[in-house]
Amino acid sequence: MTVELTALGTYFAEGLELEIMNRLSLHDGGNLLLHLFDKQDIGGHVLRCEAERALVQVGEQKWWLQKQSGGRRERWTVQAAERV
Numbered sequence: 639m640t641v642e643l644t645a646l647g648t649y650f651a652e653g654l655e656l657e658i659m660n661r662l663s664l665h666d667g668g669n670l671l672l673h674l675f676d677k678q679d680i681g682g683h684v685l686r687c688e689a690e691r692a693l694v695q696v697g698e699q700k701w702w703l704q705k706q707s708g709g710r711r712e713r714w715t716v717q718a719a720e721r722v
Contacts, residue, residue: 640669641684643714648676650696651716656703658712664692664703672696693719 641664646655650672658664670682682696690705692714700719705712 639665640671642671642673645672645674648674648678650674650680650701652701652718654716655706656714656716658714670694670696 641658643656643658646657656672664684664687666684666687668684668687670684672680672682674680680696682694684692684694685700686693692703694701694703702717702719703714704717705714
């Protein structure tokens with residue numbers, strides 16, 4: 639299953655806020671499709687998923703997605719893997 643995320647920015651970087659469409663769950667080994675505001679779409683993979691965060695790989699870089707609270711859509715923020 640592929641989880642689609644919309645990025646509230648024009649590039650994928652630390653501090654970027656993401657929204658998961660249709661409240662799909664992230665799971666180990668899953669695919670990601672990230673929609674950026676500049677109409678660029680990039681793919682990635684979920685390496686590890688926990689209750690409130692997920693380790694993902696986009697290109698050669700690894701990032702933590704940290705789940706944020708509440709709202710009608712799930713919101714996540716991007717953190718560099720080395721910092722967590």
